[in-house]
Amino acid sequence: MQRLVNEFIGTFFLVFTICVAAVYGKAGDYAPIAIGTVLVAVVYAGGHISKAHYNPAVSLAFLIRGCYISAKEMFSFMGVQFLGAVVAALLAASFFKGDMEVSAAEISIAPALVGEFLFTFLLVWVIMNVATAKAITGNQFYGIAIGFTVIAAIYSVGDISLAVLNPAVAAALTMVGKLSPGQIWIPIAGSISGAVAAVVIFNTAHPSEECSTSDDSTCRPIDEE
Amino acid sequence: MQRLVNEFIGTFFLVFTICVAAVYGKAGDYAPIAIGTVLVAVVYAGGHISKAHYNPAVSLAFLIRGCYISAKEMFSFMGVQFLGAVVAALLAASFFKGDMEVSAAEISIAPALVGEFLFTFLLVWVIMNVATAKAITGNQFYGIAIGFTVIAAIYSVGDISLAVLNPAVAAALTMVGKLSPGQIWIPIAGSISGAVAAVVIFNTAHPSEECSTSDDSTCRPIDEE
Amino acid sequence: MQRLVNEFIGTFFLVFTICVAAVYGKAGDYAPIAIGTVLVAVVYAGGHISKAHYNPAVSLAFLIRGCYISAKEMFSFMGVQFLGAVVAALLAASFFKGDMEVSAAEISIAPALVGEFLFTFLLVWVIMNVATAKAITGNQFYGIAIGFTVIAAIYSVGDISLAVLNPAVAAALTMVGKLSPGQIWIPIAGSISGAVAAVVIFNTAHPSEECSTSDDSTCRPIDEE
Amino acid sequence: MQRLVNEFIGTFFLVFTICVAAVYGKAGDYAPIAIGTVLVAVVYAGGHISKAHYNPAVSLAFLIRGCYISAKEMFSFMGVQFLGAVVAALLAASFFKGDMEVSAAEISIAPALVGEFLFTFLLVWVIMNVATAKAITGNQFYGIAIGFTVIAAIYSVGDISLAVLNPAVAAALTMVGKLSPGQIWIPIAGSISGAVAAVVIFNTAHPSEECSTSDDSTCRPIDEE
Numbered sequence: 001m002q003r004l005v006n007e008f009i010g011t012f013f014l015v016f017t018i019c020v021a022a023v024y025g026k027a028g029d030y031a032p033i034a035i036g037t038v039l040v041a042v043v044y045a046g047g048h049i050s051k052a053h054y055n056p057a058v059s060l061a062f063l064i065r066g067c068y069i070s071a072k073e074m075f076s077f078m079g080v081q082f083l084g085a086v087v088a089a090l091l092a093a094s095f096f097k098g099d100m101e102v103s104a105a106e107i108s109i110a111p112a113l114v115g116e117f118l119f120t121f122l123l124v125w126v127i128m129n130v131a132t133a134k135a136i137t138g139n140q141f142y143g144i145a146i147g148f149t150v151i152a153a154i155y156s157v158g159d160i161s162l163a164v165l166n167p168a169v170a171a172a173l174t175m176v177g178k179l180s181p182g183q184i185w186i187p188i189a190g191s192i193s194g195a196v197a198a199v200v201i202f203n204t205a206h207p208s209e210e211c212s213t214s215d216d217s218t219c220r221p222i223d224e225e
Numbered sequence: 226m227q228r229l230v231n232e233f234i235g236t237f238f239l240v241f242t243i244c245v246a247a248v249y250g251k252a253g254d255y256a257p258i259a260i261g262t263v264l265v266a267v268v269y270a271g272g273h274i275s276k277a278h279y280n281p282a283v284s285l286a287f288l289i290r291g292c293y294i295s296a297k298e299m300f301s302f303m304g305v306q307f308l309g310a311v312v313a314a315l316l317a318a319s320f321f322k323g324d325m326e327v328s329a330a331e332i333s334i335a336p337a338l339v340g341e342f343l344f345t346f347l348l349v350w351v352i353m354n355v356a357t358a359k360a361i362t363g364n365q366f367y368g369i370a371i372g373f374t375v376i377a378a379i380y381s382v383g384d385i386s387l388a389v390l391n392p393a394v395a396a397a398l399t400m401v402g403k404l405s406p407g408q409i410w411i412p413i414a415g416s417i418s419g420a421v422a423a424v425v426i427f428n429t430a431h432p433s434e435e436c437s438t439s440d441d442s443t444c445r446p447i448d449e450e
Numbered sequence: 451m452q453r454l455v456n457e458f459i460g461t462f463f464l465v466f467t468i469c470v471a472a473v474y475g476k477a478g479d480y481a482p483i484a485i486g487t488v489l490v491a492v493v494y495a496g497g498h499i500s501k502a503h504y505n506p507a508v509s510l511a512f513l514i515r516g517c518y519i520s521a522k523e524m525f526s527f528m529g530v531q532f533l534g535a536v537v538a539a540l541l542a543a544s545f546f547k548g549d550m551e552v553s554a555a556e557i558s559i560a561p562a563l564v565g566e567f568l569f570t571f572l573l574v575w576v577i578m579n580v581a582t583a584k585a586i587t588g589n590q591f592y593g594i595a596i597g598f599t600v601i602a603a604i605y606s607v608g609d610i611s612l613a614v615l616n617p618a619v620a621a622a623l624t625m626v627g628k629l630s631p632g633q634i635w636i637p638i639a640g641s642i643s644g645a646v647a648a649v650v651i652f653n654t655a656h657p658s659e660e661c662s663t664s665d666d667s668t669c670r671p672i673d674e675e
Numbered sequence: 676m677q678r679l680v681n682e683f684i685g686t687f688f689l690v691f692t693i694c695v696a697a698v699y700g701k702a703g704d705y706a707p708i709a710i711g712t713v714l715v716a717v718v719y720a721g722g723h724i725s726k727a728h729y730n731p732a733v734s735l736a737f738l739i740r741g742c743y744i745s746a747k748e749m750f751s752f753m754g755v756q757f758l759g760a761v762v763a764a765l766l767a768a769s770f771f772k773g774d775m776e777v778s779a780a781e782i783s784i785a786p787a788l789v790g791e792f793l794f795t796f797l798l799v800w801v802i803m804n805v806a807t808a809k810a811i812t813g814n815q816f817y818g819i820a821i822g823f824t825v826i827a828a829i830y831s832v833g834d835i836s837l838a839v840l841n842p843a844v845a846a847a848l849t850m851v852g853k854l855s856p857g858q859i860w861i862p863i864a865g866s867i868s869g870a871v872a873a874v875v876i877f878n879t880a881h882p883s884e885e886c887s888t889s890d891d892s893t894c895r896p897i898d899e900e
Contacts, residue, residue: 002430013347020381027380029480030254036487037261037625038347038377044370045351048360049431074361091343095336096385111545118541122463122488126495140815141590145494148597149374152488155477156470160546206499217624227880240799252830255704262711263797263827269820273810274881314894316793320786321835365590365816372823388873479705486712493765561770568766572688572713585723591815591822596725598712605693605702607710610771654725657679 003050003073004080010042010054011084015172019092023178024100032154040147047142053165056081057195061124064199065132067211081168089172097176104180105162115133115157116190119167119198123149124198133209165191228275228298229305235267235279236309237386240397244317248323257379257388265372272367276356280391280421281306286349289424290357292436306393314397322401329405330387340382341415342422345390348374349423358434390416453500453523460492460504461534465622469542471510473628474550482604482613490597497592501581506531507645511574515582517661522632533570539622541586547626552631555612563609566640567647570615573599574648583659613640678725678748679755685717685729686759692849694767698783698853699775707829715822722817726806730841731756732870736799739874740807742886756843764847772851779855780837790832791865794873795840798824799873840866 014035021027021034043052051068053059062069069077086219127148130142140208154163162178164170164187175177203210239260246252246259270276276293278284281303287294294302351374355367379388387403389395389412398404404412428435464485471477471484493502501518503509506528512519519527576599580592604613612628614620614637623629627636652659689710696702696709703757718727726743737744744752748774801824805817829838837853839845839862848854854862878885 005426005430009350016343017377017381026382026384028254029478030257030380032480033258034377034380035484037373038381041347041351041370041374041377044364044366045354048354048358059386062252091339096382114541114545118463118466122491125459126491129495129498133498139494140364140591141494141593143366143370145491145593148487149491152467152471152484152491155480155484156467156488157476157546159476194430201455205455230876230880234800238793241793242827242831246827251832253704253832255707255830258708259827259830262823262832266797266801266820266824266827269814269816270804273804273808316789320789320834365814368816368820479703482705483708564766564770568688568691572716575684576716579720579723582725589719589815591719591818594819595716599716600803602692602696602713603711605705605772606692606713607701609701651680655680 004076006046006049007053007077007080008051008084010046010050011081011168012088013038013042014054015085015088015169016092018169020096020170023102023176024096024098025171026096031173032099032151032158033179035154036151039150040143044143047106047131050077052146053077054081054084054168055191056168057120057191058124060192061128061199064196065128065203065211068132074166078168079154082171085168085172086175089175093176095181102177104183105178107161107183107186109120109186112161112186113190115161116164116187117194119149119153119157119163120194121189121198122164122194123153123165125202128199128202132211133206161187161190165194167191188194229301231271231274232302232305233279233309235271235275235277236306237313238263238267239279240310240313240394241317243394244314244397244401245321245330248327248398248401249317249321249323251321254276257376257383261372261376264375265368268371269368272356275302277368277371278302279306279309279393280416281393282345282391282416283349283352285417286353286420286424289421290353290428290436303393306339307396310393310397311400315402318401327402329408330403332386332408332411334411337382337386337411338415340386340430341389342384342419344378344388345419345429346423347414347419347422348378348390349420350427353424353427357436359433386412390419392416454526456496456499457503457527457530458534460496460500460502461531461618462538463488463492464504465535465538465619466542468619469539469622470546473623473626474542474546474548476546482601482608485604486597486601489600490593491620493596497581501526502596504531504534504618506618507570507616507641508574508577510642511578511645511649514646515551515578515653515661516576518582531648532621535618535622536625539625543626552627554633555628557611557633557636559636562607562611562636563640565611566614566637567644569599569603569607569613570641570644571648572644573603573615574645575652578649578652582661583656585632611637611640617641617642624633676731677812679751681721681724682728682752682755685721685725685727686756686843688717689729690760690763690844691767694764694847694851695771698777698848698851699767699771699773701771707833710829711822711826714825715725715818718821718852719818722806725752727821728752729756729759729843730866731843732795732841732866733799733802736803736874737824737831738750738804739871740878740886743807753843757846760843760847761850764850768851772831777852779858780853780893782836782858784861787832787836787861788865790836791839791862792869794828794832794838795869796873797869798828798840799870800877803874803877806883807886836862838863840869842866851897 017038022031046052059074063074108195111182118198130145157163167188170184170187174184231374242259242263247256271277284299284302288299329406350369382388392413395409395412399409467484467488472481472612477484496502509524509527513524576595607613617638620634620637624634692709692713697706702709721727735751738749757812801820805820832838842863845859845862849859
């Protein structure tokens with residue numbers, strides 16, 4: 001239960017910052033810094049509780065990784081992540097939109113798919129290493145590595161694909177009008193395929209990192225409720 | 226005594242940087258970076274001495290957390306924090322105001338209360354985790370997590386509520402004219418309610434983290450004088 | 451083999467970010483931050499796998515350092531680094547160039563050589579210390595130290611020499627037209643001479659750090675395939 | 676000897692970045708970030724070698740601290756720091772000045788003295804804690820804490836006093852014309868008085884941190900030559 005509370009809080013603040021700082025433009029050109037720093041903060045605050053996914057594509061990657069999460073837990077995680085994102089978008093829209101007109105971003109499909117795929121690949125490649133590789137178990141740089149990946153992603157492909165990298169964020173951006181309903185499949189397809197590709201390559205290239213929920217319960221940081 | 230000296234120094238430099246970099250505009254759009262980096266610095270410099278509260282709302286949260294500070298100490302901490310903030314504001318106004326006219330920010334009550342509540346909630350949620358959770362005792366990322374939270378907060382709601390998050394900072398901002406006397410209740414109410422909500426949820430969701438001053442003296446990093 | 455996979459991935463994302471954020475200008479003035487943060491991320495993601503060179507000049511420095519890599523491995527590393535850089539440049543040009551005209555930077559030879567030499571010297575001096583010095587073995591700040599060096603380099607000499615610091619990046623920048631074929635020798639000469647100078651001074655000034663592949667196999671983090 | 680080599684290299688790159696990024700304006704508004712990130716890098720690269728002073732005011736503070744350095748060593752350190760600063764200023768002026776006219780900053784004495792005093796106080800307060808306090812011996816955040824202090828300082832009082840904080844930097848800035856010979860006493864007086872005040876308060880407030888070169892040789896990280 002505390003894992004789900006943490007996933008809600010982390011996803012909520014990530015999406016709330018995205019909506020207020022980037023969509024409603026309060027942070028201007030500094031929005032990537034606002035989003036990256038809040039992600040560093042919530043990853044460090046909650047990594048020890050729930051592994052700090054805050055992203056359905058990341059939860060799927062942890063499932064494919066072979067331990068840390070069961071399929072049933074993954075769906076609970078995803079549900080809470082979408083809930084946190086929806087609540088954050090509603091709250092941001094209610095109090096911080098003002099009289100701003102939000103129009104859907106202009107997105108070219110091919111570059112946007114490539115951008116979402118590549119940077120979600122990188123995000124999950126980074127997470128699989130800093131959060132699950134045995135050689136660096138117990139490291140304390142995971143929050144910086146993850147948050148800095150997102151800063152780089154937004155500065156690189158933010159203008160091209162919004163650098164969504166996260167299906168829950170995609171849902172929130174559609175709610176607030178920054179993505180049109182016809183565009184939402186782009187970040188969802190790009191982020192999920194990028195996440196799956198990264199974890200499959202990770203598992204394939206690093207056979208010594210193999211683990212599975214059934215036979216290696218020790219790699220689960222926190223017991224299920 | 227050394228805890229109080231440290232709280233004075235930390236709060237002084239936090240507020241001094243806020244006044245010079247943000248209120249008197251020396252840092253322009255980079256003020257959130259100046260404030261966040263100075264907070265990282267004073268948290269790392271003084272975390273081992275006084276837990277680096279530098280904020281009456283945080284001291285209250287530590288009291289509710291159940292250990293680390295007694296009610297009597299909390300009031301001493303708060304007194305010193307306000308003293309540091311007042312001295313910093315006076316010094317900044319005396320030497321760095323120049324001929325600048327400072328006028329109170331235009332603040333809409335509802336969004337400002339929401340902004341102050343939410344980001345103080347996040348700040349205290351982060352602090353309770355990185356500074357008191359047993360699973361990550363001894364971590365070294367607490368300063369980055371705390372300082373980065375404030376960077377994200379200022380870039381997100383700085384234009385809406387000034388992102389005060391701290392009653393001592395609210396007092397200083399009122400002294401230098403950035404908040405009017407009629408506005409000071411907004412950040413105070415928002416920050417205290419956000420801090421209380423965060424620590425209550427933390428205590429409720431994490432029963433295994435329970436501790437209290439009376440029965441668990443080991444969680445007190447430094448003895449009282 | 452997994453070392454080579456990691457060198458490919460790390461160099462790919464470093465060069466891809468350079469092309470999209472800096473050459474195609476998506477990040478504007480923030481390109482150095484995008485490049486520095488992605489470097490922090492890939493160094494933390496892959497340091498435990500391949501020592502995270504991502505740079506032929508760094509691989510040469512590790513060879514001169516006397517352990518960590520053999521001459522044969524070094525050439526494999528370099529080949530994969532150039533491959534990753536080329537693929538990244540092709541992908542970036544295919545999907546993110548749009549209708550932008552890229553013209554070669556105006557570069558004055560002497561300042562550019564000095565800039566490339568000095569900041570590659572610093573980069574390799576930092577790497578030799580944070581990644582190989584015995585007194586700080588096991589430190590976790592190596593990614594920040596390395597990435598921040600590159601942020602400082604680009605903000606300092608980016609206008610003068612492009613702050614390439616890396617022969618594989620030089621090749622990619624030539625492919626996308628930011629360096630002319632007549633200019634490519636400048637960053638290559640500057641970065642290799644800077645790297646060699648740094649590691650020679652490191653080895654000379656720190657005799658207690660001596661190690662060699664043949665007699666000290668323990669300093670090799672990962673066995674050869 | 677290797678300590679002196681490291682002090683030369685660290686001070687050289689700090690001053691070189693200051694001259695190129697800030698004085699010659701290559702980094703524009705990002706100069707504080709360039710300077711702060713290079714300082715993080717050289718502190719992490721050389722902290723284990725020489726404690727990474729790179730600043731005569733800091734070396735004086737370490738002497739007053741009571742261990743880590745003898746008076747004779749301090750003067751060697753200072754000599755090498757000034758040498759590194761002078762060489763960096765000469766090199767920067769020779770290759771990166773172009774046809775730029777550098778004129779001395781307009782500085783009001785009282786605010787500049789206060790700014791230099793306060794932020795050097797903070798810098799030395801941070802250093803004494805993160806680099807010498809027994810409770811956090813072996814921490815790895817010292818580089819971030821020190822570098823971030825300087826970022827905050829430059830964004831806060833850079834326009835007022837240049838945020839020099841360092842007599843060797845003051846000498847270099849005078850050489851390149853950013854300080855007039857009649858102004859150099861301001862940062863020197865401010866930085867030395869701030870450093871002395873910080874270490875005296877540190878020693879007084881923390882009697883348990885007492886140490887001295889004569890009776891506690893264990894606190895010396897590296898033997899003298």
